[in-house]
Amino acid sequence: MRTILFILQKEFLQIFRNRGMLPIIFVLPFIQLVILSYAATFDVSQVPFHLQDRDRSVTSRRFAEKFTASGYFNLTGTSSSDLQSQSELVRRNADLVLVIPVGFERDLVTTGHAQVQLMINAEDGFSAGVVQTYASEIVTAFNRGELKRLIPGGEVTAAGEISMVPSSWYNPELKYTHYMVPGIIVILVTLIGLFLSGMNVVREREIGTIDQINVTPIKRYQFITGKLLPLWIIGIGELSVGLVIARLLFHVPMLGSYALVYLVAGIYLLVVLGMGLLISTVTETQQQAMFIAWFFMVIFTLLSGLFTSIESMPEWAQRMTMLNPVRHFVDIMRRVMLKGSGIAEIASPLLILTAFAALMLALAVNRYRKVSE
Amino acid sequence: MKAEKQAVQLFALAKRFGKVEALQEMTLSVGEGELFGFIGADGAGKTTLLRILATLLLPGGGRAEVLGLDVVASYRDIRRRIGYMPGRFSLYQDLTVEENLRFFATIFGTTIAENYDLIRDIYIQLEPFKERRAGKLSGGMKQKLALCCALVHRPELLLLDEPTTGVDAVSRAEFWQMLGRLKEQGITTLVSTPYMDEAALCDRIAFMQEGRLLAVETPDAITTLFRKPLFAIRARQTWPLITWLRSTPDAHSVYAFGRAVHYTDNRLSASRDELLLSLQRQGFTDVEVQQIKPGIEDTFMALMEPERGERHG
Numbered sequence: 001m002r003t004i005l006f007i008l009q010k011e012f013l014q015i016f017r018n019r020g021m022l023p024i025i026f027v028l029p030f031i032q033l034v035i036l037s038y039a040a041t042f043d044v045s046q047v048p049f050h051l052q053d054r055d056r057s058v059t060s061r062r063f064a065e066k067f068t069a070s071g072y073f074n075l076t077g078t079s080s081s082d083l084q085s086q087s088e089l090v091r092r093n094a095d096l097v098l099v100i101p102v103g104f105e106r107d108l109v110t111t112g113h114a115q116v117q118l119m120i121n122a123e124d125g126f127s128a129g130v131v132q133t134y135a136s137e138i139v140t141a142f143n144r145g146e147l148k149r150l151i152p153g154g155e156v157t158a159a160g161e162i163s164m165v166p167s168s169w170y171n172p173e174l175k176y177t178h179y180m181v182p183g184i185i186v187i188l189v190t191l192i193g194l195f196l197s198g199m200n201v202v203r204e205r206e207i208g209t210i211d212q213i214n215v216t217p218i219k220r221y222q223f224i225t226g227k228l229l230p231l232w233i234i235g236i237g238e239l240s241v242g243l244v245i246a247r248l249l250f251h252v253p254m255l256g257s258y259a260l261v262y263l264v265a266g267i268y269l270l271v272v273l274g275m276g277l278l279i280s281t282v283t284e285t286q287q288q289a290m291f292i293a294w295f296f297m298v299i300f301t302l303l304s305g306l307f308t309s310i311e312s313m314p315e316w317a318q319r320m321t322m323l324n325p326v327r328h329f330v331d332i333m334r335r336v337m338l339k340g341s342g343i344a345e346i347a348s349p350l351l352i353l354t355a356f357a358a359l360m361l362a363l364a365v366n367r368y369r370k371v372s373e
Numbered sequence: 374m375k376a377e378k379q380a381v382q383l384f385a386l387a388k389r390f391g392k393v394e395a396l397q398e399m400t401l402s403v404g405e406g407e408l409f410g411f412i413g414a415d416g417a418g419k420t421t422l423l424r425i426l427a428t429l430l431l432p433g434g435g436r437a438e439v440l441g442l443d444v445v446a447s448y449r450d451i452r453r454r455i456g457y458m459p460g461r462f463s464l465y466q467d468l469t470v471e472e473n474l475r476f477f478a479t480i481f482g483t484t485i486a487e488n489y490d491l492i493r494d495i496y497i498q499l500e501p502f503k504e505r506r507a508g509k510l511s512g513g514m515k516q517k518l519a520l521c522c523a524l525v526h527r528p529e530l531l532l533l534d535e536p537t538t539g540v541d542a543v544s545r546a547e548f549w550q551m552l553g554r555l556k557e558q559g560i561t562t563l564v565s566t567p568y569m570d571e572a573a574l575c576d577r578i579a580f581m582q583e584g585r586l587l588a589v590e591t592p593d594a595i596t597t598l599f600r601k602p603l604f605a606i607r608a609r610q611t612w613p614l615i616t617w618l619r620s621t622p623d624a625h626s627v628y629a630f631g632r633a634v635h636y637t638d639n640r641l642s643a644s645r646d647e648l649l650l651s652l653q654r655q656g657f658t659d660v661e662v663q664q665i666k667p668g669i670e671d672t673f674m675a676l677m678e679p680e681r682g683e684r685h686g
């Protein structure tokens with residue numbers, strides 16, 4: 001026990017003496033948290049919008065006004081030819097072109113039906129979907145209100161109409177940050193844990209101190225505990241600061257219990273640190289360790305459900321995400337913080353994480369040898 | 374027969390890395406309290422041998438015993454009782470002198486104070502710098518600190534891998550003085566070095582080449598293995614002298630040695646006067662020829678010779 005304490009003391013001394021690493025560990029993650037959380041939003045606003053009104057009637061003008069007045073769209077120009085409006089799309093002066101054909105008003109008044117064309121830049125499929133939703137909302141509203149007023153004799157279906165009133169649970173204001181911040185905190189904790197542990201043992205090998213350590217009677221479990229415990233403590237510290245920022249800066253609610261979050265984080269960090277240690281024991285240089293850690297970090301992040309929803313991934317990818325510890329912790333964090341899930345509700349991802357932790361540590365301890373072949 | 378106990382024993386110890394045979398069936402005994410030197414060029418297998426004895430590397434064949442314990446079966450006990458200093462400086466450069474020393478003392482379950490008498494002579498020289506980070510020490514100071522760290526748990530056996538390589542002459546001399554003092558304390562020391570002048574300071578030395586022992590003797594006795602008459606020759610111009618000597622049919626070996634040339638002849642009858650005469654006849658000026666006693670380096674070169682012959686055809 002005393003031996004572990006001395007290794008701990010040594011590790012902390014080295015961490016706090018490394019002037020280059022300190023800001024990387026303690027400042028950069030939070031700059032990232034703040035910037036990412038503010039910047040990487042799914043909300044689409046101020047979509048550049050181009051109008052091609054061929055009807056030039058009172059109704060068509062009124063219809064177009066609905067778009068400009070909605071606040072989502074920003075009118076950047078008008079034209080009367082298809083060619084011109086398409087070139088606006090290509091030049092990215094517009095992401096949405098609304099084409100109102102000749103006879104729009106006449107058709108509406110006489111038949112009650114009219115067609116308009118929406119051309120949406122769908123390079124980014126996600127934003128295009130959002131733009132389309134906004135546009136159809138506007139069209140629906142126009143149908144309900146204006147149309148009835150326009151044709152007094154038109155069919156009145158109000159009595160039989162099915163109206164849908166959406167209500168968003170767990171994030172009633174649909175705040176993007178409430179959804180993202182818990183996930184980004186997970187990524188930061190992972191990043192720090194994986195890289196620090198991945199660099200650690202291999203660093204001792206690179207500078208040769210591992211030989212000096214290996215000839216001592218120090219036991220494997222003592223060495224590994226002494227190595228991982230400081231990083232574990234740092235990881236928990238990172239999480240705490242992340243949670244404080246989430247609460248004070250982003251006002252992310254905490255419906256569940258902090259104790260549960262820390263319990264999960266404690267287990268989760270063992271997975272990450274075990275994995276880093278494993279990387280560290282199978283590599284020869286810090287550079288190799290860095291690349292391997294980075295490789296896993298990218299896969300874990302992209303398959304975590306943080307930026308893209310797991311439900312929209314292909315079947316095989318969805319199954320792969322079950323092996324991704326980041327996915328489970330992101331999932332748990334969101335559920336506990338936003339929905340107030342208790343330990344019973346998160347039991348299955350928590351069990352998976354616990355199994356991962358056991359596996360990773362066993363592998364890492366097994367791979368670390370004090371004697372070489 | 375074996376009155377004194379053996380600190381290290383090798384029984385046909387072998388090790389290969391891929392195609393390279395780093396150690397070829399090496400058999401050797403080192404007695405307790407000996408200061409034993411391994412002399413050899415880079416790649417002779419010195420580091421491999423010391424790493425096996427330090428229980429850092431598994432033997433490929435044969436056996437090795439350290440303090441009467443098998444290096445494979447009893448590695449745990451061995452680690453408690455030996456001190457190892459790797460060839461490369463392997464302390465924490467970002468920790469201070471004192472922190473390094475305290476760290477290594479504590480993981481051996483001891484304190485600096487407990488074994489202070491053993492390291493005092495060395496530590497006194499380090500003390501003014503004890504707040505300094507190990508990475509900022511001079512080469513000689515680094516080696517003294519490494520020796521302190523290897524000694525801090527009072528080991529019975531010290532394994533030093535080229536402790537003085539890259540260290541200035543004064544520090545080297547001081548370092549060897551310390552090894553002498555440790556010997557007085559009864560500590561067995563195995564040290565490897567590429568420097569022949571250091572070999573003379575050992576109780577016994579082993580010449581190593583390509584994983585084999587060429588000879589194991591005391592420094593005085595080892596020169597008796599050199600059988601041919603040896604001449605030191607000086608002339609105004611050294612390089613033409615070497616070239617010409619090498620071109621003569623009777624030349625056995627010709628090496629530059631400082632400003633002189635060490636020369637052996639194939640004929641046991643070769644004499645000083647005869648050499649002097651033929652050199653003067655060749656037009657060399659200021660020629661001096663002396664028959665000398667072979668040194669350790671001459672012996673090492675001579676013993677390496679057959680190997681060279683084989684390799685270079």
